[in-house]
Amino acid sequence: MDKNGIDNILQQLQAASALASGTKKQLGNDEVASVDFSEKLKSAIDQVNKSQVSADRLSEQFVSDQSNVDLHEVMISLQKANVSFQSMVQVRNKLVTAYQEIMNMQV
Numbered sequence: 001m002d003k004n005g006i007d008n009i010l011q012q013l014q015a016a017s018a019l020a021s022g023t024k025k026q027l028g029n030d031e032v033a034s035v036d037f038s039e040k041l042k043s044a045i046d047q048v049n050k051s052q053v054s055a056d057r058l059s060e061q062f063v064s065d066q067s068n069v070d071l072h073e074v075m076i077s078l079q080k081a082n083v084s085f086q087s088m089v090q091v092r093n094k095l096v097t098a099y100q101e102i103m104n105m106q107v
Contacts, residue, residue, distance in 0.1 A: 055081040
């Protein structure tokens with residue numbers, strides 16, 4: 001995930017936290033930017049996929065010795081891809097847990 005995407009998500013979480021705690025007044029409907037959850041999720045998944053593809057490409061180049069790729073570059077890109085994938089898995093787990101809790105609620 002790139003830094004801008006992470007900063008954007010953090011700002012949204014901070015705004016939601018401030019709204020929930022009552023420290024920030026809710027804006028009118030015309031002032032609130034619409035956020036499509038499915039688009040944000042797809043964007044995050046695409047970023048994780050790009051980091052994994054990039055790491056795979058670097059490792060293949062290192063193994064085949066096609067270009068001047070250093071081992072530390074390969075290891076850093078592989079770790080970045082691993083961390084982004086693990087964070088995506090944790091988000092998925094939280095979403096599944098939230099879905100199960102909602103489905104178990106009595107109406």
